[in-house]
Amino acid sequence: MATKKKKLKLKSLSASRPPALKVAQSISSKATRTLIRAHHTLEKQKARALADGNDAKAAGISREIESKGGLSTYQKASLLGQSNDRGGDSSRILMEWLSPIVPALKEQLATGQPVRMLEVGALSITNACSRSRLFEIERIDLNSQAEGIKQQDFMQRPLPTSQKECFDIMSLSLVLNYVPDAVGKGAMLLRTLLFLKSKSSSHVPEYLPSLFLVLPAPCVNNSRYMNEEKLIAIMTALGFVIVKKKLSNKLVYYLWRLESPTTKRGLGFKKEEIRSGSSRNNFAIVLR
Template sequence: MAPKGKNKKLKSLSHGRPPTAKPSRAISSKASRTLIRSHHALEKSKAQALAEGNAVLATSLQHQIDAQGGLERYQRASLQGQSHERGGDSSKILMEWLQPLVPALKNHAANDMSLRLLEIGALSVSNACSRSKLFDIERIDLKSQAEGIKQQDFMERPLPKDGSEQFDILSLSLVLNFVPDAAGKGKMLLRTLEFLKEPKYLEDHGEFLPALFLVLPASCVTNSRYMDEAKLEAIMESIGYVNTRKKLSNKLVYYLWRMASSVSRPATSFKKAEVRSGKDRNNFAIVLK
C-alpha cells in the first residue's frame, strides 16, 4: 500500500502488479472490472493530490482505497482478470510473432548466445517465453511476488553501461497504463530505448529486433479522448520505433515495435489534446515534450 504523504514513485508506477498465487475466492467478471476501474481512478486522483501538495485530500482518497479492500483486493481482481479464462499469458502472442526466428533462436541458445529479454512488470517465471527456453530472461516488478522476479522500479533501474547490459527485447505488458500521469508514460517509453541494443546488430533478425513488446487495454486506443492508433503510432515513430506486428482483441491490444533508431528526445512534441469527444471516453494519454 502506498504510504501517505509525498511519494516520488508516483511519477513512474503507482503500485505493484498482481501476485502470482491464485486467489482463494473468485469474484465475478463485472465486479472485478468495477473494482479495478475504481482503484485506478482513486490512485490517479491521489497522485494528483500529492503532486499539488494537498495532503488532506490524498489522505481522504487513501481511506476510500482502504475501504474497498486496498491493494490486496485490487491484486486479487487483477490476477483473476489475467487468468487463463480471461485472456491468459500475453507472451504467447509474442512467441507466435517470433516463430520465424525460432530456428535461429534455438541455435543461439545451443551455443549459449540466447537473446536477452527484460520483462518489466513480470507476473510469472513460467510464461510462454520462459517455457520456450530460448531467452536469457531478466524479470522485474515493483512488488515481486515470486522467486526469480527482482523487485525493482524500471524508472529507477540504472542505465546500461554498455551493450552487454542491454537487451534484444523489452516486454511492457499492461504496465504503461499503470503510470498515473501522461508525461510519465512518455518518459517510460523514451527510457525503453536506453535498454535496447543497437539496431545494426544481428542482421538476420533485423525485421523484428531489437524490439519492444507493448500490451495495453484495448480501450486505451479505441475509446480514449486523447489517444487513438494513429496518434500512438506517431508518438512511437517520433522516438525511433516502427510497428511490425499488431493484434487487437476485445480486451487488449498487442504491438511489436522494432527500434529503428535511438533518439535522445522526440522529434515532435505531443500534448494531451482531444482526438475524440464523448462523455463515455477514458482519459488515457501520452505526453512527450
Template sequence: MPKKKKTKLSYGRPPRFDVPKVSLSSKATRTIIRSHHNLKKAHAQALKTGNEDKAAEIEKQIEEQGGLRVYQEASKLGQSSTRGGDSSKILLQWLSEEGIQAKEVKYDMLEVGALSATNACSKCGLFNLTRIDLNSQEPLIEQQDFMERPLPTLQQDFFDIISLSLVLNYVPDAIGRGEMLKRTIRFLRPPVQSAKVFPALFFVLPAPCITNSRYMDATHLDAIIESLGYEKLKQRISAKLVYSLWRYTGRLPVNPRAFPKVEVSPGKGRNNFSVIIC
C-alpha cells in the first residue's frame, strides 16, 4: 500500500481543509488551537535535536487529536465574524482615525496567511489585495509560502501595507519568526516623509505571546520591530489578542542590533514564545 503523502508545512498558517461544520464552544476552540500549537513546537524541537522517535510520537499524537483538519476547523470558527474574529476590522478603524479614505487609486496590500476573501479589508474599497496562504482552498487566495515569495524588482510588485495576522505565532522556531519579520520590509514601498501611515505593517499575535511569555513582553517586542525600521502608530491589547500598526520609516541602524533569546519575565506557568533576530 503506498505511503500517504505528508503535507509540508513552512512559515505561516497551516493548510486549510473543507470539513463538515461542527458546533464548538469558544473554550473548546481555544483548547484545540493551543494544544495544536504546543505539539507543533514540541515536534519542531524534537527534530532540531535529532530525536526522531520523539518527533514520531508527537506526530502520532497530533494525528490522534485530529491533526490539521480539526485545527483548521477550530481556527476558522475562532476567527469567524460571528465571534468578532475578523482582525481587519481593527485595521480599518485605525486607518479611518488617521484620515485614510477610499480613493480612485487603491493601496496595494499583501495579506499573508489569508483565511477568507470576504473579510472587512476585502469589502472596504481601500485596497488592491494580494492574498497568499500555504495551501489555499479559495480561487482568490494564492497558494504560496511568504518565505519563498520572489522578492519584488518592479515598482508594481511592492506593497503599501502587509497584513501579518496570527501568522508569526505558527512559525515553530524563534529564528524563523525573526526572519519572517525581517522579510516584511523587503516587500514594502520606500517610505515618503510626508506619509502618515504607509508603508505599513499590520501585525496581530495571541495576547499570551507577550503577556505570559518568559522571553517576550511588549517592550521587548517593540524593540525588535523598531530595530527593523518600523515606528508604532497604534496598538490594542485585549484578553485574547494584541493588534498593532507600524509605519516603515526606512531608518535602519548602521550596526543592526541582535536580539538573542533572553528571559525577560521569569516565573512558573509562562510560555516560551520568543523571537530571535540574528
C-alpha cells in the first residue's frame, strides 16, 4: 500500500483485500477468527496512520502485519472461514430466498436470456448460485483465486453502456467491510446503482434487480456509527427496499431490491456516533 496520504481515498479496493493464497492449510475455526480480527484491527490502524500522514507509524504497522504471517496467512484464514465445510457459502442463503422465483429463472434460461449476476469478491466458482446453473454469472475479485474469476477491481470496472450489460443481481458478500474507510464504503454502494438493471426491464420485479449484501454481524449490531436502522435509511436513500433479511450471531444477510436509483439526490449520511462504549467497532458508511 502506498504511504502517501493522498492515496488513502478509495480509488480502488486493492488496498483493502489481500493477495491470492495458492495453498490453504488447516487452521481451527477459533484460530481463524482470531487471525482475521487481529488483521482487521491492524489494517484499520494502518489506514488511520496514513490518513494522519504518519508514514513512519504506518510502516511500523506493516512490519507488525508481516511478523504475524502477512497477508497470505490472512487470506488463508479468510478462505477457510468462508469454506463450505464451515458453513461459509453465503450464496446458499440467497438461493433459499430466490426459491419462489426459480420457475421464472428457468423460463429466462430457456429463452436464452438468463438472469445475469455479478459476484464481487468471488472466492469460488462452485458456490450454491454456480451449482444451480440458473444464472449467467460474472465473477470478479482483486486477486483471483481460481480460473473463472476475473481479476478486477469493482471500483475500476468499466461502466455498462446499455441495459444488456447491466445485471439483475449483484452480490457483495463480505466485501463492503474490507473497504478501509467510510467514504469508500459509501462510494461502493453508490456505484452498484450503475451496474444494476432498471426495474422496468426485470422479468421478476418483486425480487429483481437486487443487491445481496452480507456483513459481519458486529458491523450492524456493535458499531459506534452504524445500526440496522441507519443501514436501512442509507439503502432507502439510494433507492433500495428490503426484500429479505437474516441476522445471526456472526453474519447479517440482506436482499435489497432496487426501486429507482437516486444517485443525484443530495445524500448526507455522516459518521456520527450512535452507540458509545470502548467495546464498539468503527464500521461506518458515509454518503456525500
